Amino acid sequence: MTQEELNKITVAKTVDARGTACPGPLLEAKKAIGTIKSGDVMEVLSADEGTKADIPKWCTKQGHEFLGTIEESGFFRIFLKKS
Amino acid sequence: MEPKKMCLGLFTGSVDKLTAAGVILSGAAALDMKVDIYVLLQGARAFKKEVGDNADALAMAENPDLKDEFMESLRNLNVKTWVEFFREAKEITDVKVHICGLAGKIWGGENLDDFIDLADDICGIGAYLSSSEEADINLFI
Structure with missing residues (x-):
């Protein structure tokens, strides 16, 4: 998805994991995904560079759809859709 | 889909390697x-x-003279302790901690009660090797 599309997307849940280093954000995402419905979009906020690569790989393994990342100043907004 | 299996031989008792584990x-x-x-x-x-x-x-397994700085950095970065990491992983997925019977005895631990509640059982080397043979990922730390 383009950055514009990502900015407009309706997010069912935002996980703010900016206070934790790797592997915190991945584990926060893992815990939160169980609380949303299939087809819902989740946004993970992370200040950890590694999360940007970890979440797409995790989505592939778990069957969720990785939608894209928006880089803000000092953190990333990572979007995915639950399978 | 059958879950992937990981088998970890955890030899270390050092805080840096336990954190990595x-x-x-x-x-x-x-x-x-x-x-x-x-x-x-x-x-x-x-x-x-x-x-x-x-x-x-x-x-510390490496750089023992830097232990204080290492521990302080972990705290500043809001990193969990090794026990917290293990506990959280056990809450999320199927993690079993098997204590080698000989190793336990060396440190005066005869029974499961002598160990923190993360430990699931006392086992022998045969159990390790058969789990290792079946695992998709094998690590030794």
Whole structure:
């Protein structure tokens, strides 16, 4: 998805994991995904560079759809859709 | 789909390597892997009730003179302790911690009660090797 599309997307849940280093954000995402419905979009906020690569790989393994990342100043907004 | 299996031979009783093991366990938990941990010699000491998360009782495997800085950095970065990592992984996925019987005895641990509550059972080397043979990922730390 383009950055514009990502900015407009309706997010069912935002996980703010900016206070934790790797592997915190991945584990926060893992815990939160169980609380949303299939087809819902989740946004993970992370200040950890590694999360940007970890979440797409995790989505592939778990069957969720990785939608894209928006880089803000000092953190990333990572979007995915639950399978 | 059958979950992927990870088998970890955990020889270390050092706080830096235990922390690394905890991070890897978190990754395995995020991927719903089934994990078997076999706690060997030095590792069994770290799982004793009187040690566990007591960093003062744990050595550093590398750069022992930098232990204070290392521990402070972990705190500043809001990194969990090794016991917290293990506990959280156990809450999320199927993680079993097996204490090697010989290792336990070396450190005065005869029974499961002598170890922190992360330990699931006392086992022999045969259990480790058969789990290792079946695992998709084998690690030795």
